[in-house]
Amino acid sequence: MKTINNNLRLFWQGTVLSYVALFAWFRPVTYIASKILMPLAQMIFFTFLGSYASGGSNVDFYVIGNAIQITAVSGIFGVTMSIGGDRWAGTLAYLFGTPANRMMMFFGRAFMHVIDGAFGVVIALTWGALLFGVDFSQTNLSALGLTILVTTISTCGLGLLMGCLSLITANVMFVNNTVYFLLLIFSGANIAIDTLPNWMQAFSQILPLTRGIASARILIAGGSFAEVVPLLTSEAGIGIIYGWLGYFLFKWFEVQAKRKGSLETV
Amino acid sequence: MNIIEVQNLKRVYRATNGVIRRTTKEIVAVDDLSFDIKEGELFGLLGPNGAGKTTSVKVLATLLIPDAGQVRVKGLDIVKDANEVRKEIGFIFGGERGLYWRLSGNDNLRYFASLYHVAPEISKKRIPYLLELVGLKGRGDERVQGYSRGMKQRLHVARTLLHDPDILFLDEPTIGLDPVGAREFRDVIRNLQSEKKTILLTTHYMFEADSLSDRVAVIDKGLIVALDTPSALKKHVRDLSVVEIETFGIAPNVVEEIRKLPFVDSLSTREQDHRQILHVQTERGAEAVPDLMASLEGMRVGRVTVREPTLEDAYVRLVGGKA
Incomplete structure (x- = not known):
């Protein structure tokens, strides 16, 4: 019981304090720019572009796709900062020198970004309703909320993996940007997946977000929760796989750093 | 224990x-x-x-x-x-x-x-x-x-x-x-x-x-x-004295020449502002000063002092005057 309490406390404190300590965008101006203005600009850009290209008949497709994809800002960039920030702060040696449960330490870093990311999606969908008239009158809002949460968690799973890469490479923001734009193309946010070549469709299926976006579109169009359960289950599964891959990479990194003496040089 | x-x-x-x-x-x-x-x-x-x-x-x-x-x-x-x-x-x-x-x-x-x-x-x-x-x-x-x-x-x-x-x-x-x-x-x-x-x-x-x-x-x-213990380590150099010479812009080859002098046990230098302080460990103490000054002829030299060795001098001797 004592161990469980210790680990839960570590998870919670790691969640809150690491978010404040390491999330570099956690300043009013930077936060508003990166979490509100940039996503809004992205949504407006792709919605106007997409509706122009499709003859203005498919506004909801682009608004919903981009609103859900915005969770990647928190999931990829935010989580990466919260994992990789220890490298820049010089705190890795002090973390690895503690007896703390690594799993709690690791997954705790993503938790606030799940909340933050979900909040970002809600704001984006609100913009969608206000600016583009997206209609939620037929939507099962509880199911949509669950979709947003599951999609954010799965995107944070990929973020945890990317965060571990930031412990190994100095060029992680380049990698993060690439992943972010790959998600714009392959997640179905802006291009219908069934119009992509087969190999691209296959690639779409191993990414987080793909099923979350599809699920959100179904629900906002008036679909039932039962229709999206298989999509949400797969979406959660993909997120869990990425999260565990990240955790194993984190453990591998710790072992390698102790073998090679590379804790400060990475 | x-x-x-x-x-x-x-x-x-x-x-x-x-x-x-x-x-x-x-x-x-x-x-x-x-x-x-x-x-x-x-x-x-x-x-x-x-x-x-x-x-x-x-x-x-x-x-x-x-x-x-x-x-x-x-x-x-x-x-x-x-x-x-x-x-x-x-x-x-x-x-x-x-x-x-x-x-x-x-x-x-x-x-x-x-x-x-x-x-x-x-x-x-x-x-x-x-x-x-x-x-x-x-x-x-x-x-x-x-x-x-x-x-x-x-x-x-x-x-x-x-x-x-x-x-x-x-x-x-x-x-x-x-x-x-x-x-x-x-x-x-x-x-x-x-x-x-x-x-x-x-x-x-x-x-x-x-x-x-x-x-x-x-x-x-x-x-x-x-x-x-620190006091026991200092005994390693109790037979020595330390001559400290303040110099200005001393060339590395001159330092090496002094190091080779037969009465110099070990030598270390320390940069301080624009000065170089030579720490010469020698058994001859103050008697070594004229010979050391002769080696520095033509160079600008400041204060010269002779003192008892410290733990630092013991350390310098132990690691071969590399400090």
């Missing part, structure tokens, strides 16, 4: 270069190092840059796996029982990094308390106590980014004492501190000594090791070249 036992410790770093033709270079950081530290002792580890001091501390702190040898802390093996060892030790590496600058001092300590599984009811009392112990009383709510370097170092000490470890590894903790900050930090170390902590201290400052350490090991090229 020995609380730390290091036997035949060896650690090699391997650096790989090249993509197609990969070459691996091996650097022996610690080579067959053995020493014991008694409970409650302050053990100084001295040596030039690259001697293996920090590597030794990292191994003891479970942050590096040794290539050979055995290291036991409180009877626990630092590799097999790493997690148990971590509960018993605290460590600090010199410099400002290693803290979350955007958090307050209190929040830094709260986070590390949770990492060390310190119960909240204990950490609530312990954090104010530790902040007072390290001279940061009333500053805990401020963000660390506003702390001076000395304050950050003292916060590191508070951090490392959160779980009340019996053993502390302090790796060059006063490096970069101004004289006042360094003096305050030494007072903190004395406080820890009075709390019966076992401390391994590595430092470049000989007077620091002299004034704080119960015993000192001098290491060079990963090997111990001397291990004794």
